[in-house]
Amino acid sequence: MEKVNVAEKLARFQDLWKPRVVAELNGQHVKVVKLRGPFVWHHHEREDEMFLVVRGSLRLEFRDRVVELQAGELLVVPRGTEHRPVAEDEVEVLLFEPASTLNTGNVRDERTVAVPERI
Template sequence: MEKVNLAEKLALVDDFWHPRVVAELNGQHVKVVKLAGPFVWHQHEREDELFLVVRGELRMELRDRSIELREGELLVVPRGVEHRPVAEREVEVLLFEPAGTLNTGNVRDERTVDAPERI
């Protein structure tokens, strides 16, 4: 059992859209990631995802609306809901999702991370 300092973990991240695992519980991965710009539209057929903004602002685009998230706010995207995270400026995010969740969901592209690194 070890404590996790989010600021220290996020300081190790020097790229965007590449989540890293920092903890695990009950089959869930806790990940940190830095985002900038728009991501790919995608969905997860079997997994819900929790996005918690640690620093900055994030816009979660859905097909029928957008939701703005600021520091300290979180959003759970239910399985099967098509979404696209967009960060106008760099944002730091904590993710909770089942282990094995593919970051690009039902889409495979150059940003797909099959096996996220543990830091």
């Protein structure tokens, strides 16, 4: 049992769209990631996904609406919901999701991280 300093973990890397695991509980991963630009449209068949903005702002696009998140705000995307994260400027995000969750969901491309690094 060790405390996690989220800001310190985020300071350890600069690359984008590559989530890192910072903690685990009950089959869930707590991940940190830096984002900039648009991601791929995707969905997760069996997993809900929580986005908590640590620094910056994040736009979550859905086929029928857009949700803007600022630092300190979170949104849970229900399983099966097609979405696309977009960050105009670099944003730092904490993700909470089942360990089985693939970052690109039903899509496989160059941004797919099959086994996230633990930091």
